[in-house]
Amino acid sequence: MNDNNVLKFERRKPQPDEKNRPKAPGPKKGLVWIAVLAVIALVWAYYQFIAPQTL
Numbered sequence: 001m002n003d004n005n006v007l008k009f010e011r012r013k014p015q016p017d018e019k020n021r022p023k024a025p026g027p028k029k030g031l032v033w034i035a036v037l038a039v040i041a042l043v044w045a046y047y048q049f050i051a052p053q054t055l
Helices: 027-050
Strands: none
Touching: none
């Protein structure tokens, strides 16, 4: 008898608990801070050097 068409239900293997491990901060968080600082620096440079001095 051929068992190729029979579904076999097996228990899943337990996965290691990733909740207990401390996660390292992702690179996206650092890139966001770098982008925020770059925007602040560009706005400062614009108003310092390019924008008209009249108020």
